[in-house]
Amino acid sequence: MLETGGERLGTDALRVIVDHVRLMLAWNAAINLTAISDPAAVARLHVADSLAGLSTIREGQHATLLDLGSGAGFPGLTLAAVLPTTRVTLVDSVGKKTRFLAVVAESMGLAGRVAVLTARAEALGTGRWDVVTARAVGGLADLVELALPLLAPGGRLIAWKRGELGPELAAAGRAAHALGGSVPTWRPYPEALARAAQLEGHGLVVVRKERATPSGYPRDPGTRKRRPL
Numbered sequence: 001m002l003e004t005g006g007e008r009l010g011t012d013a014l015r016v017i018v019d020h021v022r023l024m025l026a027w028n029a030a031i032n033l034t035a036i037s038d039p040a041a042v043a044r045l046h047v048a049d050s051l052a053g054l055s056t057i058r059e060g061q062h063a064t065l066l067d068l069g070s071g072a073g074f075p076g077l078t079l080a081a082v083l084p085t086t087r088v089t090l091v092d093s094v095g096k097k098t099r100f101l102a103v104v105a106e107s108m109g110l111a112g113r114v115a116v117l118t119a120r121a122e123a124l125g126t127g128r129w130d131v132v133t134a135r136a137v138g139g140l141a142d143l144v145e146l147a148l149p150l151l152a153p154g155g156r157l158i159a160w161k162r163g164e165l166g167p168e169l170a171a172a173g174r175a176a177h178a179l180g181g182s183v184p185t186w187r188p189y190p191e192a193l194a195r196a197a198q199l200e201g202h203g204l205v206v207v208r209k210e211r212a213t214p215s216g217y218p219r220d221p222g223t224r225k226r227r228p229l
């Protein structure tokens, strides 16, 4: 039984989640989608971990959500399964991953509200998404620079991050200030979920877009590295 922190998953959501994991494990031998192949570990470290963002997402607008660097579909595709009225865009720069994601979305009957883009986030320009999610995609300051231009005013970046962020959170704060975002905050996963899935110490960083992002962002990866904000 999947522990989601007190929430019962509907049968449609569960079917999508289970079929996604099955397809991922079946494709994994050929295209190396994940280092985790034990189904119990996948349930804990991919599925439960993705669902840890659900209550935070539901606290604000979430008609549209973009998952940046979606990889094998976590957290974006799992969230799409449990948020039936949200339009979800999964973005990854690696074609073999987005081909997998497109096959899953199509075969699960989600293609009408789940779009898959093969692109670098830098190339998307600006957007009006309510939520940008990202897990295991680069440093937080980079993520802030990539995500804020994509958000609608009031929209939120929700980044999956373990604790002990110290300097990384401070650098993200400088980037958020420059791009029109709020001071980044870190919060632990909901307690019941963290306990059941043994994910204590894991959490989410939230940055809200408060002002329009000045033009010129995001800068290219080389410039971001040479001139941190």
Ligand code: SAH
Binding pocket: 068, 069, 070, 071, 072, 073, 074, 075, 091, 092, 093, 094, 097, 119, 120, 121, 122, 134, 135, 136, 137, 138
């Ligand atoms: N979110 C997934 C995958 C993490 S690996 C998970 O947590 O399991 C990071 C992924 O981000 C890779 O698939 C990589 O191709 C993608 N990525 C990194 N930088 C990116 C960028 N600037 N634009 C789009 N995708 C990016």
